[in-house]
Amino acid sequence: MPEPLLQTPPAPGTGRTLRVCALYPDLMNIYADRGNLLLLQRRCAWRGIGFELTGAGLGDAVDPDAHDLFYMGGGQDRDQALCAQDLVDTKREAIHAAAARGAVVLAVCGGYQLLGHSYELGDDLLPGVGLLDLKTVRHDGKRLIGNVAIEVELPGLDGPRVVAGFENHGGRTHLADGQPALGRVLKGHGNTGESGTEGAMSPTGTVIGTYIHGPLLPKNAWLADWLTQRALGLEEPLAPLDDAMESAAHASAKAAAGLS
Numbered sequence: 001m002p003e004p005l006l007q008t009p010p011a012p013g014t015g016r017t018l019r020v021c022a023l024y025p026d027l028m029n030i031y032a033d034r035g036n037l038l039l040l041q042r043r044c045a046w047r048g049i050g051f052e053l054t055g056a057g058l059g060d061a062v063d064p065d066a067h068d069l070f071y072m073g074g075g076q077d078r079d080q081a082l083c084a085q086d087l088v089d090t091k092r093e094a095i096h097a098a099a100a101r102g103a104v105v106l107a108v109c110g111g112y113q114l115l116g117h118s119y120e121l122g123d124d125l126l127p128g129v130g131l132l133d134l135k136t137v138r139h140d141g142k143r144l145i146g147n148v149a150i151e152v153e154l155p156g157l158d159g160p161r162v163v164a165g166f167e168n169h170g171g172r173t174h175l176a177d178g179q180p181a182l183g184r185v186l187k188g189h190g191n192t193g194e195s196g197t198e199g200a201m202s203p204t205g206t207v208i209g210t211y212i213h214g215p216l217l218p219k220n221a222w223l224a225d226w227l228t229q230r231a232l233g234l235e236e237p238l239a240p241l242d243d244a245m246e247s248a249a250h251a252s253a254k255a256a257a258g259l260s
């Protein structure tokens with residue numbers, strides 16, 4: 001097992017630790033998506049929950065039972081091409097096994113595209129791990145860029161919520177019939193610019209792919225808490241924190257997308 005990239009111990013007597021595996025933390029980290037990991041770490045530390053971040057790069061095997069949450073950030077087409085076959089060859093089985101036992105898998109943009117079946121890039125076809133039933137095709141037309149806000153309904157939450165952030169992708173992602181989207185586009189482009197859907201998730205909500213950067217979690221701290229609760233297998237929501245700054249960041253991301 002490689003040395004953790006980041007580690008904070010649990011508060012004495014609590015014993016709980018969120019164990020995170022970042023897939024390709026160097027190659028798949030466009031738009032500072034690493035901020036998603038730092039936010040998870042800070043919110044665990046503030047609550048006395050331990051945090052352990054392990055990286056899995058090219059050629060590294062992954063232990064499906066050693067992590068509660070798998071994370072893959074966005075990437076340029078070139079970097080995705082480096083990772084795609086490696087992901088299938090050295091990590092696909094472990095990620096499927098982890099997801100099947102309820103581990104959380106969160107993937108952003110380029111990472112999201114690699115959770116599907118394939119990413120078609122002109123004459124090249126990058127393979128995906130097939131954890132979500134979708135395909136992505138690189139479009140010759142304009143990139144889908146801008147602030148975005150979507151409405152999501154996640155299991156265990158009392159009503160719809162808004163996820164807000166920023167998107168920048170050339171790929172158009174097509175969901176298979178029956179594949180749930182993560183949310184409905186309120187402002188912005190989403191999966192194709194036309195479908196009205198954004199992202200994708202498994203029926204339990206524990207496997208999530210989205211085009212939303214920002215980074216995603218600092219602008220949507222409530223989502224980080226929901227994912228952490230799921231990853232730790234907790235029945236009850238996490239204890240609240242003073243989220244004045246996080247709420248302001250969320251409001252400002254919504255406003256930037258044109259929502260009041």
Ligand SMILES: NC(=O)CC[C@H](N)C(=O)O
Binds near residue numbers: 076077080110170171
């Ligand atoms: N922002 C990203 O991660 C980009 C993903 C992919 N390279 C695309 O352009 O569609």
